[in-house]
Each structure stands twice: as structure tokens, then as C-alpha cells.
Amino acid sequence: MSTTATAARSGWAHFSHDADIGVIGAGATKAEAFRQAALALTAVVTDPGRVRLVEPVRVSCEAQNDELLLVEWLDAVIYEMAVRSMLFGDFSVAIEGGHLRATAYGEAVDVDRHEPAVEIKGATLTALQVVHDAEGWRAQCVVDV
Amino acid sequence: MELSSLVRKSDYEWWIPQTGAMRVPGVIYGTGALVRDMDEKVREQVTNVAMLPGIQRASYAMPDAHWGYGFAIGGVAAFDPQEGGIVSAGGVGFDISCGVRTLRTGLTADSIEPVKRDLAHQLSRSVPAGMGRRGRIHLDEGEIDAMLQGGARWAVDRGYGLAPDLDRIEEHGCMAGAIAAVVSAKARRRQQDEMGTLGSGNHYLEVQRVAEIHDAAVARAFGLEAGQIVVSIHCGSRGLGHQIGTEFLKEMAMAAPAFGITLPDRELACAPVESEIGRRYLGAMRAGINCALANRQIITHLVREAFATVLPQAALTLLYDVSHNTCKLESHVCNGTAKQVFLHRKGATRALGPGHADLPDGLRAIGQPVLIGGTMGTASYILVGTAESERLSFSSSCHGAGRAMSRHQALRTWQGRQVIDELAARGIIVRSPSTRGVAEEAPGAYKDVTAVVDAADAAGLSRKVAKLVPLVCIKG
Numbered sequence: 001m002s003t004t005a006t007a008a009r010s011g012w013a014h015f016s017h018d019a020d021i022g023v024i025g026a027g028a029t030k031a032e033a034f035r036q037a038a039l040a041l042t043a044v045v046t047d048p049g050r051v052r053l054v055e056p057v058r059v060s061c062e063a064q065n066d067e068l069l070l071v072e073w074l075d076a077v078i079y080e081m082a083v084r085s086m087l088f089g090d091f092s093v094a095i096e097g098g099h100l101r102a103t104a105y106g107e108a109v110d111v112d113r114h115e116p117a118v119e120i121k122g123a124t125l126t127a128l129q130v131v132h133d134a135e136g137w138r139a140q141c142v143v144d145v
Numbered sequence: 146m147e148l149s150s151l152v153r154k155s156d157y158e159w160w161i162p163q164t165g166a167m168r169v170p171g172v173i174y175g176t177g178a179l180v181r182d183m184d185e186k187v188r189e190q191v192t193n194v195a196m197l198p199g200i201q202r203a204s205y206a207m208p209d210a211h212w213g214y215g216f217a218i219g220g221v222a223a224f225d226p227q228e229g230g231i232v233s234a235g236g237v238g239f240d241i242s243c244g245v246r247t248l249r250t251g252l253t254a255d256s257i258e259p260v261k262r263d264l265a266h267q268l269s270r271s272v273p274a275g276m277g278r279r280g281r282i283h284l285d286e287g288e289i290d291a292m293l294q295g296g297a298r299w300a301v302d303r304g305y306g307l308a309p310d311l312d313r314i315e316e317h318g319c320m321a322g323a324i325a326a327v328v329s330a331k332a333r334r335r336q337q338d339e340m341g342t343l344g345s346g347n348h349y350l351e352v353q354r355v356a357e358i359h360d361a362a363v364a365r366a367f368g369l370e371a372g373q374i375v376v377s378i379h380c381g382s383r384g385l386g387h388q389i390g391t392e393f394l395k396e397m398a399m400a401a402p403a404f405g406i407t408l409p410d411r412e413l414a415c416a417p418v419e420s421e422i423g424r425r426y427l428g429a430m431r432a433g434i435n436c437a438l439a440n441r442q443i444i445t446h447l448v449r450e451a452f453a454t455v456l457p458q459a460a461l462t463l464l465y466d467v468s469h470n471t472c473k474l475e476s477h478v479c480n481g482t483a484k485q486v487f488l489h490r491k492g493a494t495r496a497l498g499p500g501h502a503d504l505p506d507g508l509r510a511i512g513q514p515v516l517i518g519g520t521m522g523t524a525s526y527i528l529v530g531t532a533e534s535e536r537l538s539f540s541s542s543c544h545g546a547g548r549a550m551s552r553h554q555a556l557r558t559w560q561g562r563q564v565i566d567e568l569a570a571r572g573i574i575v576r577s578p579s580t581r582g583v584a585e586e587a588p589g590a591y592k593d594v595t596a597v598v599d600a601a602d603a604a605g606l607s608r609k610v611a612k613l614v615p616l617v618c619i620k621g
Contacts, residue, residue, distance in 0.1 A: 018186075019347075078391075082387075117585055125412045
């Protein structure tokens with residue numbers, strides 16, 4: 001069973017986990033990798049391209065290290081999806097030290113148009129990695145669905 | 146998993162010998178074929194759990210075990226607080242008290258067939274399923290507190306269901322020791338509009354036909370006969386439980402070093418039972434159990450309403466409600482001594498044998514119904530707890546088929562519409578807001594539930610009573 005996957009230098013991808021699914025984001029900056037990871041999160045539920053960017057929602061979180069910050073970030077997006085019944089099709093993300101500030105852009109769930117496949121329960125510490133190498137930044141973990 | 150890395154104790158019991166930092170051995174139940182098909186990660190996770198402080202007897206995995214978070218799904222482990230034992234958010238999971246409830250209807254298959262389509266329609270209208278579907282009930286802060294303390298009893302008090310239901314629910318419908326005050330504002334907010342909702346993923350509501358009886362005497366005692374119609378509900382504590390799991394997983398992962406606990410894997414996030422965070426988690430997790438019990442109780446009420454519109458002669462009575470993601474204080478014999486242990490069942494069903502004091506009068510002489518969910522295209526099973534499962538697995542059994550294929554792979558293999566049409570041709574009506582969700586949950590994405598149940602039966606974890614096949618399936 002693979003616990004890593006390749007995403008393009010900038011982009012998102014999913015990777016397999018027995019019962020759940022892994023999200024992976026990559027980019028030239030840590031903030032871009034986190035943005036892409038959040039798009040991968042939306043793609044667990046629906047095609048991000050189907051989501052209209054009509055309503056901005058501000059999100060902020062903090063953590064002691066990059067990996068826990070990724071979990072906090074994805075959990076914050078999952079929480080906003082749940083309590084607002086919204087899906088997000090894009091994000092602007094800024095990271096400074098252990099603090100993340102972001103705006104998520106999206107709309108209320110439209111069951112007919114979005115056909116949401118599954119709810120996401122939370123981000124896990126499984127296959128959790130935030131790495132920086134010659135190719136750029138990569139951020140990934142498994143999310144429980 | 147390489148069988149050569151295990152010690153075969155019988156055709157259905159495989160041991161991981163105690164080595165290195167392991168405090169107890171690992172024990173995996175299943176046929177050679179089932180164990181061979183398990184991911185190597187299961188062996189690793191069973192081994193890691195065996196290293197945790199205060200663990201008793203063994204770190205167990207049920208025949209449907211698969212790769213989880215820290216603990217394998219299908220994992221069972223007991224910890225003694227007197228020996229520094231721990232409680233683990235990862236050992237319970239995100240969907241606290243996810244479980245199955247089965248209702249008898251008093252109907253036979255021939256009475257359902259002419260109205261099956263109407264019934265499917267009414268059920269899908271009555272029971273919100275899938276993302277973006279909210280419940281009819283909105284809870285204010287006071288009612289959330291009452292629900293978190295009262296569980297299914299709260300629901301019955303509010304008119305959702307019948308008082309006799311309560312005796313047929315684990316903990317008689319209300320988990321003691323819940324502390325609503327430690328449930329966060331975020332967890333509460335996630336639940337405000339989710340009472341009486343099914344959720345998504347592998348959760349379902351099914352109308353099923355009793356297709357086979359394997360133990361006539363126990364089936365009779367359970368009120369089951371071949372050809373009868375039952376309804377099964379599989380879901381859990383919804384957003385509230387997910388948020389509690391999310392918050393404590395992170396908090397415990399960060400707190401573990403301060404307790405001197407060296408985690409072989411940070412996903413094993415845990416804390417001593419006798420610690421502030423341990424006690425706080427137990428209070429919140431028990432409130433999560435009550436949320437799940439209340440949720441399944443409300444859904445039961447909605448199902449009864451739907452049946453009343455289509456089949457007014459139906460009398461839906463509760464056979465049993467049992468969870469498979471919990472941590473409970475239970476009395477078990479460990480090294481010849483009766484101990485109070487914190488028993489984690491993560492994707493494992495409690496399976497009390499005959500005579501157990503916690504069973505209600507009508508079931509005590511027989512044993513607990515063990516409700517095993519399958520897939521929308523295969524079967525589910527009702528088993529009964531055995532006396533020997535206390536010794537074998539702390540009175541625990543499997544919980545379902547377990548996935549054989551990732552969601553990703555399933556999506557590449559099937560089209561949701563095709564799955565729905567194929568099942569319809571076999572007389573199974575599937576109602577779901579998402580064809581992609583149906584593809585991800587295609588029957589072929591799961592292991593053979595019959596093989597899992599047969600292994601649980603042969604190993605003595607529980608005994609087969611009845612096989613159920615789906616007629617109507619409402620999926621999120």
C-alpha cells in the first residue's frame with residue numbers, strides 16, 4: 001500500500017489508504033502546497049471545478065510545527081464545510097511562522113450539481129508529511145471519510 | 146501479510162510473538178486467506194498497540210481487520226489504569242460509537258414487494274443522508290447538553306421512539322460518565338443540525354430480508370424467521386463525534402511525551418486514564434456515545450414514520466443496537482484476576498455471551514445479538530455472543546466486511562449508475578444523492594462478508610444466527 005504519491009510540481013493528488021483517502025498538495029511555497037492540499041480535500045467530495053467561488057470564508061489556525069499546521073488547516077476547512085454546508089473551490093493561503101491565515105472561496109452545497117460523494121470526518125496523522133526539497137514543497141496526510 | 150511472520154495457533158488464530166518493546170503478544174483471528182490478504186500495516190499496528198502502557202493479555206485483531214490510524218480497524222485492546230494504562234482517541238476513532246441497530250418489522254417479504262419502491266422513496270425522504278442534508282431537529286445549547294448526558298433516553302423523552310426500545314440498546318440507551326461540559330463549542334456546532342441524519346461513506350439504512358437461519362433456537366429467541374423483513378441502520382455520532390476525535394487526537398499526540406509515553410507511532414496518540422486529559426477525553430467520548438445512541442434512536446423514529454405511511458400494519462420493534470467504535474470500562478479476567486479495564490474496540494463489536502449481567506432480561510439467557518453490516522449488494526449477518534469470546538477477545542467480534550479496495554480504485558473500477566442498475570436488476574433498490582458515492586461503496590470494493598463472519602464463527606468469537614440480504618438501501 002502506497003503512503004506517498006506524486007503530485008506535479010504544483011498541483012494536488014490523492015493517494016490510496018484502505019478505508020479512507022490521502023490528500024497531497026505540492027507547490028513552490030509552503031502556502032501553495034497547503035492550498036493545493038485543501039483543493040485535494042474538496043476533490044474527495046466533488047470536482048473543485050464545479051464549485052462556484054461566490055462566498056469567502058476566513059480561516060486561521062496555528063501549530064507548533066509544519067505537519068501539525070497542515071492537520072490544523074485541513075481540520076479548519078473540514079469544520080467550515082460541515083457547519084456551513086459549503087464546498088470550497090479555491091483558497092488563498094498565507095503562512096508566517098506557525099500561523100496560517102486563509103480565505104476559502106466557495107458556495108453552499110448543491111446536492112444535484114455537486115453530487116457530494118462523501119463527508120470528511122477529519123484529518124489524521126497518518127502518512128502526514130510536509131517536506132521541502134529541490135522540487136519544492138509537498139504537504140500530505142490521510143483524511144478520514 | 147506474510148503468514149510466515151506469524152505463529153499459527155489454530156486454523157483461525159495467528160500470534161505475533163512478544164518481542165522487543167511489546168508488553169504482550171499480538172493475536173489475529175481469521176483464516177489463512179483472510180490474514181494473508183490483510184495489509185502488512187495491520188501486523189505493524191497490532192504490534193505497536195502491544196507496546197502501550199498497561200495493556201492486558203494481548204493486542205487483538207478481528208477477522209475483518211484493516212489498516213487504521215494507530216490502532217488497526219478491527220483492533221481490540223484493554224488497559225488497566227492501576228498499571229499506568231492509557232486511553233487512546235485513535236483507539237476509538239473519529240466516528241465515536243458508530244454502530245448498527247436492527248429492527249424487526251413483523252412483515253414478510255411478499256408484503257414488501259408490491260410497495261418496495263414507495264417505501265424506498267419514503268425512507269429516502271424521511272432520513273436525511275449524505276453531505277449537505279440537515280436534520281429536521283435543531284438543538285439549542287440546553288438541548289445539546291441534555292442529549293449528550295441522556296443519549297437515546299433523551300430522544301425517547303422527547304418523543305422519538307418508544308420506552309421499550311431502551312432495554313435493547315447497549316448501556317440501556319444511556320452511557321454513564323458522559324461530561325457534556327467538556328465537549329467543545331466546535332463539536333456542539335457541528336451537531337446542531339445533524340441529529341437524525343445518516344451521514345455518508347459506509348453508513349446506510351437498509352430494508353433486509355432474513356435469507357437464511359443458521360441457529361434456529363437463537364433466531365427464535367431473537368424473534369427472527371426466514372422470509373421476515375428487518376431494518377438495519379448503520380451510523381454514528383456524526384459531526385460531534387468527528388470533532389471530538391479530531392481535537393483529542395492532536396491534543397493527545399502533543400501531550401504523550403509529557404507523560405513519559407514513548408509512542409512507537411504518533412498516531413497512537415494516548416494519555417494515561419488517570420490524567421486530566423485522559424479523564425476529559427473519557428467524558429467527551431462518552432458524551433459522543435450518547436450522541437450516537439440518540440441519533441440512531443431519532444432515525445428509528447423517522448423509519449417508523451416512513452413505514453406507517455406505506456405499510457401501516459408494520460410494527461417495528463428493536464432487536465438490538467450495538468456500537469463498534471468505543472472505549473468502555475469493563476470487567477475481564479486478566480492473568481487469572483478479574484480486573485476493571487478500559488477496553489478499546491476500534492471497528493470491533495462487543496459480543497457478550499449468555500448469562501452476562503449487562504444483557505437485558507429477554508437476551509441474558511441467550512447472549513447478545515452481534516450485528517454485522519455487509520454491503521448493499523451482498524449480505525449482512527446477525528450473530529450471537531459466546532461464552533468463550535471473553536477468553537478469546539474480551540468478548541469482541543468482527544464489525545463488517547472491511548474494504549478490499551481503496552475508494553480511489555473503486556472509483557476507477559465502477560460507475561455509480563451502473564452499480565445502481567445492476568443492483569436494481571437483482572431487486573435491490575438503492576437511493577443515494579451521489580452516484581460517485583455509490584461507486585466508492587460498490588459491493589465489489591469490500592471483502593467477502595460471509596468469509597469474515599464464517600471465520601468469526603469458527604474462531605468462537607460469536608456464532609452465526611441469520612443472514613440478511615438487502616432489498617432497499619439508502620446511502621449517503
